[in-house]
Amino acid sequence: MQKTIAKPSSLRHLNKLRWLILTLVFSILVLLPFIHLYQTYVAAHAYDLLLPNEKIIYDAMEWLTEPFVSNPERDLDLVKGTTWSGTLFGLRLSDPLAVLSQIATSLSLYWPFILTALIPVVATIILGRFFCGWICPATFIYELNDTLAAWMRRAGVPLGDKVYDKRIKYIILAGGLVLSMLLGSIMTAAIYPPAIIGRELYYVIAQGAFGSGAVFFILTILFDLLVARRGFCRYLCPGGALYSLLGRYRLLRIQRVVEQCNDCKKCNVVCEFGLDPLEDGFGQECNNCTACIAVCPTDALKFKIQTYDQTFQGPGHLGHAYRNQQSGTSK
Amino acid sequence: MKRREFLQSLTAAAALLAVSPHLVAKNQSSFRFLRPPGALDEDEFLRNCIRCGKCGEICPNRTIKFFSTENGTDSVDTPYIVPREQACILCMKCGDVCPTGAIKSIPREMNAILENVEMGTARVDRSLCLSWQGKTCGVCYRACPLQDVAIRIGRLEQPHVLKDCVGCGLCERSCIQIPQAIRIIPNRSLSKSA
Numbered sequence: 001m002q003k004t005i006a007k008p009s010s011l012r013h014l015n016k017l018r019w020l021i022l023t024l025v026f027s028i029l030v031l032l033p034f035i036h037l038y039q040t041y042v043a044a045h046a047y048d049l050l051l052p053n054e055k056i057i058y059d060a061m062e063w064l065t066e067p068f069v070s071n072p073e074r075d076l077d078l079v080k081g082t083t084w085s086g087t088l089f090g091l092r093l094s095d096p097l098a099v100l101s102q103i104a105t106s107l108s109l110y111w112p113f114i115l116t117a118l119i120p121v122v123a124t125i126i127l128g129r130f131f132c133g134w135i136c137p138a139t140f141i142y143e144l145n146d147t148l149a150a151w152m153r154r155a156g157v158p159l160g161d162k163v164y165d166k167r168i169k170y171i172i173l174a175g176g177l178v179l180s181m182l183l184g185s186i187m188t189a190a191i192y193p194p195a196i197i198g199r200e201l202y203y204v205i206a207q208g209a210f211g212s213g214a215v216f217f218i219l220t221i222l223f224d225l226l227v228a229r230r231g232f233c234r235y236l237c238p239g240g241a242l243y244s245l246l247g248r249y250r251l252l253r254i255q256r257v258v259e260q261c262n263d264c265k266k267c268n269v270v271c272e273f274g275l276d277p278l279e280d281g282f283g284q285e286c287n288n289c290t291a292c293i294a295v296c297p298t299d300a301l302k303f304k305i306q307t308y309d310q311t312f313q314g315p316g317h318l319g320h321a322y323r324n325q326q327s328g329t330s331k
Numbered sequence: 332m333k334r335r336e337f338l339q340s341l342t343a344a345a346a347l348l349a350v351s352p353h354l355v356a357k358n359q360s361s362f363r364f365l366r367p368p369g370a371l372d373e374d375e376f377l378r379n380c381i382r383c384g385k386c387g388e389i390c391p392n393r394t395i396k397f398f399s400t401e402n403g404t405d406s407v408d409t410p411y412i413v414p415r416e417q418a419c420i421l422c423m424k425c426g427d428v429c430p431t432g433a434i435k436s437i438p439r440e441m442n443a444i445l446e447n448v449e450m451g452t453a454r455v456d457r458s459l460c461l462s463w464q465g466k467t468c469g470v471c472y473r474a475c476p477l478q479d480v481a482i483r484i485g486r487l488e489q490p491h492v493l494k495d496c497v498g499c500g501l502c503e504r505s506c507i508q509i510p511q512a513i514r515i516i517p518n519r520s521l522s523k524s525a
Contacts, residue, residue, distance in 0.1 A: 036388050043391035077389060077424075085383035085430045094430055098381045102431050106378040113431045184374060185405035189382040199384050199408060203397065206388070212399045212407060 082198025133289030261316025414500020451498030
């Protein structure tokens with residue numbers, strides 16, 4: 001009997017929207033240092049004394065921001081900082097890891113800062129580890145890196161695809177916090193790629209040279225490329241660990257609709273975090289990135305609002321295993 | 332590795348980490364730098380600064396720079412000022428934008444600045460200073476944003492630093508002598524408790 005296959009749903013396009021947001025966040029992080037330079041040029045009141053390349057920056061930024069601001073020195077201060085801690089149109093937002101590290105290191109509660117993580121924390125409790133897939137500027141580079149790795153594999157370059165224990169990152173989170181507390185200096189900031197990227201982009205554009213974080217970040221890229229696919233995010237990232245813990249009982253979950261699944265396993269292959277959608281293995285580390293939804297040929301993956309994962313529902317009803325099983329029982 | 336050996340090495344590592352800030356403090360480089368205006372005492376500053384870089388990004392004078400590894404691992408990516416390269420204009424924007432209060436938010440008024448900003452104190456080297464050598468100069472006095480409060484001039488424009496100097500470094504930046512005859516002695520090292 002031929003079962004009807006659902007028509008492609010609009011949820012498939014969420015992955016494109018996600019890429020749009022990732023690109024947007026990354027380009028804002030590139031743009032902000034240039035805006036900072038423009039502001040300093042304006043503050044200096046000396047356009048004629050600028051070097052030719054500085055004049056290009058001045059003119060470009062003036063052209064870009066003129067429609068929105070009357071006083072660039074003051075008005076452009078509304079958007080500052082990075083995803084680690086930033087000001088977005090006057091609203092201060094911080095990474096929960098930044099807040100947790102600051103509490104652990106200073107051993108005190110500074111409420112004006114803690115409250116800046118309120119919106120991200122609430123959003124993570126509802127949406128899960130969405131930061132990792134939808135906003136993180138490091139994910140932007142890591143996913144491009146992953147695409148590069150796929151091309152290289154196709155071209156026959158042997159790349160490592162090791163699998164480690166995903167719980168390593170929780171140890172790194174705890175270790176990083178304890179180390180920060182003992183050293184009296186926030187160490188998690190130095191090993192957290194999104195924080196590094198924001199800083200390093202600012203250093204290289206506005207201060208003229210990369211800092212030490214760039215070396216660390218290049219090492220993580222090489223680790224991802226040569227040792228383990230998306231290895232840093234999957235096994236090592238302390239921020240990802242914290243987001244996973246916060247999103248453990250998230251409301252919005254991608255779940256498998258067993259009636260429409262044909263066991264093709266594309267979801268497992270595409271999953272950036274090495275999860276197991278095919279056997280309902282989403283867990284706390286799913287970041288709702290929707291890559292599996294986009295790739296599923298039979299639209300068997302849907303969003304559901306519930307605080308727990310379904311237990312393994314057996315093989316998909318459109319697949320061979322289920323058909324054989326059915327014919328076996330009917331005999 | 333046996334469990335006992337593992338635990339022993341773990342305790343040793345923890346002990347080493349616990350004393351390492353003191354080791355670092357003792358072996359600190361002689362590199363002379365200031366923290367941004369209104370920064371907490373060095374220990375507290377390092378405990379609170381989350382290395383977001385917003386103070387540098389808001390600084391209209393491009394005064395604030397960031398450490399790489401040259402000042403030890405505990406101050407990687409923290410902001411610093413070298414007044415001879417670019418001095419602080421006391422706009423107080425960095426304190427406003429600092430999310431954790433590692434740099435205090437201070438209103439841009441003279442009394443508040445005098446009370447809360449202690450980056451350092453200027454010191455004149457009279458053997459280098461042109462005015463003290465009889466060649467009337469007075470550039471440092473004219474560069475000072477707190478004239479007659481932080482610095483006063485006497486005969487032949489000879490500079491006298493007063494005790495209210497906040498250490499912004501504009502005098503050091505503007506000194507026409509090479510090497511500079513007036514420089515900021517950072518306050519940071521005095522308040523370091525370690």
